[in-house]
Structures are given as C-alpha cells and as structure tokens.
Amino acid sequence: MPEVYNWQINRTMQYPFPESRPQRQAGAVFDTNKCIACQTCTIACKTTWTSGKGQEYMLWNNVETKPWGSYPLAYDARILNLLGAQSWENDTYAGKTIFEAAPPGEKVLGWLPEDLDWAYPNKGEDETRDTMSSDKFYLRLPHDNWFFYLPRICNHCTYPACLGSCPRTAIYKRPEDGIVLVDQERCRGYRECIRACPYKKVMYNHITRISEKCVLCFPAVEKGYLTRCMRTCIGRIRTFGYLSTPDKAEADNPVDFLVHVRKVALPLLPQLGLEPNIYYIPPIHVGDMRFLKMLFGPHAPEAVEKYKKAMRGEDLELLGVLELAVASDRIIRRFEVKGETVVGWDMDGNEVARIPVKEPTVVRPEFDPTIQVYRYNVC
Amino acid sequence: MLTETGQEAAYGRRWRVEVSEMTGDEVKEKGTEGEKEELEVSAESLGQKDSPEESATAAETRDPERRKLLVGLGVGAVAAAGAAVGGYALLRPRWAKEVYCRYVAEELPVGDPDSPLWSTAPAARIQMGPQTMALPTKPEPAVGGITVRSLHDGKKIAFRLEWKTKGFSDSTVGTTDFRDACAVLLSSKVDDQNQRVMGSPSAPVTILHWKADWQKDIEEGFQDEETAFPNASFDFYPPLVRRKDASRPVKVPDEYVEAGASRYLAGYAVGNPLSLIDRKTPVEKLRSTSPGTLTTFDSQDAEGRGVARNGGWRVVLAKPLRPTDADEIELSPGRTYGVAFAIWVGSLHDVGARKTVSQLLLPLHVDPVA
Numbered sequence: 001m002p003e004v005y006n007w008q009i010n011r012t013m014q015y016p017f018p019e020s021r022p023q024r025q026a027g028a029v030f031d032t033n034k035c036i037a038c039q040t041c042t043i044a045c046k047t048t049w050t051s052g053k054g055q056e057y058m059l060w061n062n063v064e065t066k067p068w069g070s071y072p073l074a075y076d077a078r079i080l081n082l083l084g085a086q087s088w089e090n091d092t093y094a095g096k097t098i099f100e101a102a103p104p105g106e107k108v109l110g111w112l113p114e115d116l117d118w119a120y121p122n123k124g125e126d127e128t129r130d131t132m133s134s135d136k137f138y139l140r141l142p143h144d145n146w147f148f149y150l151p152r153i154c155n156h157c158t159y160p161a162c163l164g165s166c167p168r169t170a171i172y173k174r175p176e177d178g179i180v181l182v183d184q185e186r187c188r189g190y191r192e193c194i195r196a197c198p199y200k201k202v203m204y205n206h207i208t209r210i211s212e213k214c215v216l217c218f219p220a221v222e223k224g225y226l227t228r229c230m231r232t233c234i235g236r237i238r239t240f241g242y243l244s245t246p247d248k249a250e251a252d253n254p255v256d257f258l259v260h261v262r263k264v265a266l267p268l269l270p271q272l273g274l275e276p277n278i279y280y281i282p283p284i285h286v287g288d289m290r291f292l293k294m295l296f297g298p299h300a301p302e303a304v305e306k307y308k309k310a311m312r313g314e315d316l317e318l319l320g321v322l323e324l325a326v327a328s329d330r331i332i333r334r335f336e337v338k339g340e341t342v343v344g345w346d347m348d349g350n351e352v353a354r355i356p357v358k359e360p361t362v363v364r365p366e367f368d369p370t371i372q373v374y375r376y377n378v379c
Numbered sequence: 380m381l382t383e384t385g386q387e388a389a390y391g392r393r394w395r396v397e398v399s400e401m402t403g404d405e406v407k408e409k410g411t412e413g414e415k416e417e418l419e420v421s422a423e424s425l426g427q428k429d430s431p432e433e434s435a436t437a438a439e440t441r442d443p444e445r446r447k448l449l450v451g452l453g454v455g456a457v458a459a460a461g462a463a464v465g466g467y468a469l470l471r472p473r474w475a476k477e478v479y480c481r482y483v484a485e486e487l488p489v490g491d492p493d494s495p496l497w498s499t500a501p502a503a504r505i506q507m508g509p510q511t512m513a514l515p516t517k518p519e520p521a522v523g524g525i526t527v528r529s530l531h532d533g534k535k536i537a538f539r540l541e542w543k544t545k546g547f548s549d550s551t552v553g554t555t556d557f558r559d560a561c562a563v564l565l566s567s568k569v570d571d572q573n574q575r576v577m578g579s580p581s582a583p584v585t586i587l588h589w590k591a592d593w594q595k596d597i598e599e600g601f602q603d604e605e606t607a608f609p610n611a612s613f614d615f616y617p618p619l620v621r622r623k624d625a626s627r628p629v630k631v632p633d634e635y636v637e638a639g640a641s642r643y644l645a646g647y648a649v650g651n652p653l654s655l656i657d658r659k660t661p662v663e664k665l666r667s668t669s670p671g672t673l674t675t676f677d678s679q680d681a682e683g684r685g686v687a688r689n690g691g692w693r694v695v696l697a698k699p700l701r702p703t704d705a706d707e708i709e710l711s712p713g714r715t716y717g718v719a720f721a722i723w724v725g726s727l728h729d730v731g732a733r734k735t736v737s738q739l740l741l742p743l744h745v746d747p748v749a
Contacts, residue, residue, distance in 0.1 A: 209646070
C-alpha cells in the first residue's frame with residue numbers, strides 16, 4: 001500500500017491510494033459544549049435526504065449521548081476493541097491505523113453491523129457515566145458524573161476507509177471540495193464501505209440495495225450556503241468552512257483558526273487514521289480525561305483549558321469565532337474581531353455577520369414590581 | 380448414452396470428455412455426476428493397489444489355525460489399508476481440463492435446469508478454489524468443485540452449473556443479507572490465464588451472472604422491505620404525505636414516481652441495474668477489463684433460471700452466441716474459447732471479490748452445428 005502523510009497522527013501511514021488532497025477541503029467544527037441534543041439537525045437532514053422507502057433507519061446526521069450512546073450500537077467500542085491498544089508518543093500515534101491493522105486479504109480492518117444495530121439511535125440517551133448520587137456534582141467542574149452530546153455526520157475524511165475499501169472505486173472524493181460521495185450509478189451493493197467505515201456513516205438502502213451516505217448538502221455548499229444540519233442548528237454549535245493543512249493555515253479562516261491556530265477543535269478518533277474533517281471542541285465538564293483522550297486524541301486536556309479560558313473572557317478572538325457559528329446561513333470564509341464585535345465575510349467577500357463577541361446579559365431582579373410577581377431563574 | 384470413446388469417435392475431437400452414464404432422473408436420485416465420478420475413482424484405486432490376495436500370500440504359514448488367524452489379520456489390515464487408500468482416492472476427484480459445449484437441434488432449456496436434455500451434455504467437474512488475486516480475498520473456498528454442462532443450438536449457448544451449499548440465500552434486502560449467485564466468464568483468449576482475473580483492457584471478457592434474489596423478485600414479486608422487516612412501522616414519508624391510505628405499505632416505485640419524488644429512491648432514479656424493481660431476467664450480462672471494472676451491458680438478453688436440488692443449486696445461464704453489444708464476446712460453433720466460473724454463497728457473506736473461483740481459465744469447445 002502507498003505511504004501517505006496524516007498530520008493528525010503526525011506520521012506517514014499506509015493507505016490503499018497515494019496521497020491526493022483536494023484543492024480545498026470542506027470541514028466543520030462542532031462545539032460539544034453547546035449541543036443540547038435537540039435533534040433539529042437530525043430531522044433537517046432526515047426530511048431533506050432520507051425520506052425514501054428503504055432509508056427509514058438512516059440518520060446521516062445523528063446526535064448520541066456519550067459515553068453510552070452510539071449509532072449503530074457500539075460502533076466506536078467495536079472498532080477500538082478490534083484495533084487493540086492504541087498509544088501515542090507525544091504528538092505521534094504509535095499504534096496501528098485501521099489500514100495498517102487490516103487482516104491478510106483485506107484492505108481495511110472493519111466489521112459489518114447488523115440491521116438491529118441501527119435500530120436504537122437513542123440508546124444511552126441522557127445516561128450519565130455512573131449511577132446518579134445525591135452529591136451535587138454539577139456545582140463544580142469537571143463533573144464526577146457526566147455525559148455529553150456528540151453530534152455526528154460523515155467526516156468526509158482525507159483518507160476515507162469507505163473509498164479505500166470499495167473494490168469498484170464507486171466512492172470518490174471531489175477534488176473541488178473534498179466531499180466524499182457514493183456514485184449511485186456505479187455502486188453494486190457489496191457493502192465493503194459499510195464494513196470499512198469505522199464511524200459507520202455509510203448505510204445500506206433496503207430498496208435500492210446499494211450504499212448511501214451523507215452528501216454534505218453539496219448543492220447548497222456549491223452555492224456558498226451551509227448544510228441543512230448546520231443551517232438549522234439552534235444551539236449554533238457548528239462552524240463550517242474550508243480547512244487547510246497545518247502548514248497552510250490561515251488565521252482569519254474560522255475553521256483554520258479553531259483547528260490549527262487555537263487548536264481547540266480536535267478530530268474524532270484520530271488514531272483510526274482517516275484524518276476526519278469534522279472537528280470537535282471537547283466538553284469541559286467531563287471528569288475523566290482518559291475518555292476524551294481516547295475520543296479526541298492526546299491534546300484534549302489543552303483544548304479544554306483553552307476553551308475555559310475563552311469562557312472566562314480571556315480570549316476574545318476565540319469567543320468571537322465561536323459566536324460566528326451559524327450567525328449567517330452563508331459559509332463564512334474570513335473573520336475579524338474588532339473591539340468587542342466580530343465580523344464575518346462570506347466566500348464572495350460580502351459581510352454577512354456583525355455581532356458582539358459577548359452577548360449582552362441582563363440580571364433580572366427576583367421581584368418584578370410592575371406585575372407584582374417573583375421570578376425564579378431556573379437555569 | 381455415449382461413452383468417452385464413443386463421444387470422441389462421434390465428434391472426432393482431440394479432447395477427452397467425461398460423460399455420465401446416468402439418465403437425468405437417475406442423477407436426481409443418486410446425486411451429482413461429481414459424486415459418481417469420485418466413486419469410480421475409488422473403485423479403480425482399490426482394484427489396482429493392495430489387493431487382498433497379495434497380502435494373503437505374504438502371510439502364508441504351515442499351521443492351519445495360525446494360518447487362518449494370520450490370513451484373517453492380513454486380510455483385515457490390507458483391507459483397512461485399501462480402504463484408507465480408497466478413502467484418499469474418494470477425496471481426490473478427477474478435475475476437468477476443459478468444457479465441452481454440445482450442439483443440440485432442439486431449443487435450449489434455458490428456463491429448465493431439470494430438462495432431460497441436459498444429461499446429453501458432457502459433465503465437467505470443475506475444481507474451485509480461493510480467490511486471492513484481488514482484495515478483498517476469499518481464502519477459504521465455499522465449495523471444492525462444481526459440475527458444469529453446456530449446450531448450444533446454433534443461436535444461443537447455455538451452461539448448467541451445479542454445486543452443493545450449506546445454506547440458501549435469495550435476499551439482499553437486509554444489511555447483512557447476501558445472495559447466492561454464480562457466474563460464467565467467457566474470453567476470446569483461450570491461452571491467456573490472466574483473462575481469468577476479470578479480463579484485460581485489450582481483451583474484455585463477457586460475464587453472465589445469475590442472482591438468486593433477482594430470480595425471487597421475478598418469480599414471487601419484488602422483495603420489498605416488508606419481507607425482511609414484517610413488523611417494522613414508519614410514521615410517514617414526507618414526499619408521500621398526501622397519500623390517502625397510510626395503513627398499507629408504500630408501493631415502490633409507483634407511489635414515489637406518482638408523487639414526483641423518485642429521487643428519494645436514488646439508485647432507482649439514476650437507473651442503477653442493481654436497483655431495478657421490475658426485473659426481466661435473473662441473469663445479468665456484463666463486461667469487464669480488470670477487477671473493479673464490471674459494467675452492465677446496455678442490452679440485457681441473457682437468460683436463465685436456478686432451482687434448489689440435492690442440497691445445492693442447479694442453475695442455467697444462457698446468452699445468444701452472437702453479440703448484441705460492443706465488446707461482447709462472439710461465439711462461433713466449431714471454435715474454442717476460454718471459460719471460468721465463480722460461486723457466491725450468501726450465507727457466508729460472499730459478495731463481489733469474496734467468491735469461490737475456478738482455478739484455471741479452461742478451454743470451452745463449442746461444437747460445430749451438425
């Protein structure tokens with residue numbers, strides 16, 4: 001297999017095809033600290049793309065509760081178990097990727113979920129890591145007992161396992177934006193991609209009997225608009241854009257800033273070796289940093305600290321970028337923090353957002369004399 | 380029935396062919412020709428080696444009682460040795476080196492794998508083995524061998540493939556449902572073994588691919604989602620929100636087409652041959668120039684049918700001798716071509732390159748028209 005460079009694991013690795021990066025790579029940053037699992041993204045995607053018979057079980061976008069939630073069942077635990085122990089030496093991944101760990105005669109280490117595995121998208125929803133106690137765990141950070149929401153779409157990986165495993169090259173990565181698509185004319189339903197994708201974001205259509213996956217709303221993206229899941233995100237957790245490689249990072253590009261400059265956004269399960277292009281700001285309240293390191297790599301603790309610093313008001317630039325998330329339905333190519341205001345420009349250079357870095361807050365008195373009532377602040 | 384010698388005499392061919400002595404009905408009762416062939420090999424081996432008489436001579440003695448005992452022991456030991464050798468011979472089938480396509484004046488039984496006409500065609504026992512040439516591989520073959528017969532009538536050529544299977548699968552509805560299938564690869568390059576691995580850019584191969592699920596779709600109606608998930612329920616489909624009777628299952632593709640929403644059946648909407656709902660034939664005709672280049676021909680005039688028999692499949696695949704598409708092989712009576720075979724056992728999750736394949740590209744001798 002050819003050797004390719006994966007900057008997320010800071011080394012070269014084996015991949016079925018030579019390195020061929022797109023002209024630009026569509027990507028996004030999801031702030032897990034803001035996600036409330038309202039599933040608006042899930043439904044927006046569902047009604048847009050998977051309303052056909054044969055697609056009932058498909059959630060190209062899903063939101064699962066960690067640590068217990070998963071869709072399909074235990075997708076992450078199963079591939080990590082198959083892979084065995086994974087270790088890092090500082091920035092460099094010292095274990096095997098799923099390409100390097102492929103059994104003889106296979107291209108990728110993988111497994112094929114059963115239909116029942118897809119049947120519990122809400123498994124583990126809102127379940128804490130451990131049994132709740134009377135201890136007021138939520139009054140301090142991090143929490144001893146915790147859960148958090150993990151919204152997931154296809155990662156449109158730089159080294160997609162689905163693409164690498166397809167014997168027919170029916171899956172392709174668009175050179176213009178890096179979006180990974182299944183050619184619906186060419187796919188013959190072998191399901192090698194479903195076995196191979198460790199994130200299990202390629203799915204089998206029961207009626208057309210071929211594979212389908214998230215298309216990153218390419219018709220919208222081509223016109224400079226956000227995807228459906230991002231455009232409808234009421235928590236405004238999603239920052240969409242075109243991500244550079246670390247050596248070409250542009251500090252005024254929101255996703256580059258979050259991933260490469262501030263390094264507050266991390267890939268999901270980077271040790272698998274796919275160089276996924278959806279990044280996550282880790283939750284700051286999770287009491288067990290080992291879990292976050294497993295999920296987001298060795299730099300999870302630093303990312304948490306940087307985010308907390310911004311929340312304390314000590315990093316206005318970071319706060320500003322985060323405020324720009326879904327501030328417009330246009331893809332924001334460039335941002336600038338001017339005083340206490342952040343401005344965003346779209347791909348065409350048009351100003352599409354101008355908002356305060358810190359949202360104004362009002363402390364409401366407990367008693368409202370105009371209507372003679374007491375008010376309770378419940379959250 | 381013709382004997383080997385008679386077959387050679389009748390057709391004046393340089394190649395040897397193996398012909399079953401059984402009629403079609405006898406084959407059904409006694410099993411496949413492959414089994415019969417193996418029994419013949421066993422008897423032959425027992426007769427040639429370690430006969431009981433030779434062993435008795437070696438154990439000769441003057442003491443009648445002792446002689447009886449020793450003779451008995453000797454006979455027993457040699458018989459056991461003979462049985463062992465015979466057993467080995469039983470497991471050592473005689474594999475065909477070529478496939479002979481017999482001409483018949485009658486119309487080919489392309490839809491009837493049980494037709495007595497098939498027993499007039501010489502049976503070739505084809506050795507099958509692992510697929511190790513392309514990733515992913517199938518290192519453990521699902522079957523050791525298949526039995527192939529071939530007929531042509533001057534217009535069409537047909538093959539009948541038989542193999543044993545441990546489980547039948549004729550669905551691809553569920554994510555882990557994989558079909559039973561078989562294929563015949565036809566090449567114009569009889570001497571080029573590389574052709575066996577899905578052809579080459581300079582010499583495309585023609586492939587006939589029978590699929591158990593396609594046949595079931597045709598004979599019993601399209602296997603809709605309800606067949607795999609009879610208890611599943613779904614609130615509603617947004618593109619079909621105006622349908623009047625929400626209690627009955629959605630009929631595909633009709634309701635989506637009527638609603639102007641067939642794009643929600645993407646594979647169907649773009650005309651993927653795997654996503655067709657109203658099928659005409661269980662045998663797909665394809666071209667290939669290397670692994671990963673399998674492409675459905677524009678015209679689908681291949682035919683065939685499979686039946687479950689004797690714990691396995693008995694499948695007919697047929698196509699016209701003359702090509703109807705560019706790059707399709709043209710078969711002429713009286714000439715020799717290359718042929719190879721593949722088997723997929725769905726219950727083992729065989730699919731694509733995960734297949735059991737014949738280990739050689741064999742000569743296919745197409746009989747001249749009488």
